[in-house]
Amino acid sequence: MKANTLRTILLVVIVGLVSGILYGQAAQDHSQHQAAPAAAPKTVGVTPLVDNDVFCPTMSTGQLCSHGTTSVLGVTGAKGEQWLAAARKYNKAVEAATKQLMTEAGTVLDEKQMAALKSWFSDEFNTEVNKLLHSKGLATVKK
Numbered sequence: 001m002k003a004n005t006l007r008t009i010l011l012v013v014i015v016g017l018v019s020g021i022l023y024g025q026a027a028q029d030h031s032q033h034q035a036a037p038a039a040a041p042k043t044v045g046v047t048p049l050v051d052n053d054v055f056c057p058t059m060s061t062g063q064l065c066s067h068g069t070t071s072v073l074g075v076t077g078a079k080g081e082q083w084l085a086a087a088r089k090y091n092k093a094v095e096a097a098t099k100q101l102m103t104e105a106g107t108v109l110d111e112k113q114m115a116a117l118k119s120w121f122s123d124e125f126n127t128e129v130n131k132l133l134h135s136k137g138l139a140t141v142k143k
Contacts, residue, residue: 052139055126060098063091063126072139 052072056065066087070076075083098121105117133139 052134053126053130054133054139055129057123057127057130059091059126060095061121061123061125062094062098066091068139072141074141 051068053065053068054072055061056063056068059065064087066084069087070080070083073083102117105114109117130139
């Protein structure tokens with residue numbers, strides 16, 4: 001009975017995480033995009049995730065796509081889990097730094113300057129950086 005309950009709970013958690021990753025809403029890796037800085041307006045259309053995206057199109061500018069980078073780097077098993085933990089930590093730091101910058105900038109910059117700053121954090125930039133990396137062959141690790 002305990003084993004079945006544990007399996008059911010584990011299955012629900014895995015399905016929830018996979019769904020969150022696919023839709024960019026529920027998984028830990030993508031939770032930051034919901035709490036994006038007020039300064040970073042999101043566009044209506046969301047770029048679909050690609051297996052070898054380095055920067056996540058559903059998250060704030062500069063945040064890594066954990067599944068994509070794991071695939072690009074070819075890390076699996078224990079090393080893959082270590083990489084995921086490091087990428088999540090990095091993404092949290094990027095999110096916190098962006099929020100802090102926007103908060104501090106609000107006390108220094110006027111409306112026009114703030115608009116310019118906010119435009120630098122458009123959610124479209126991750127997609128554009130991915131395109132650049134792909135075009136230069138930098139989204140693949142050659143072994």
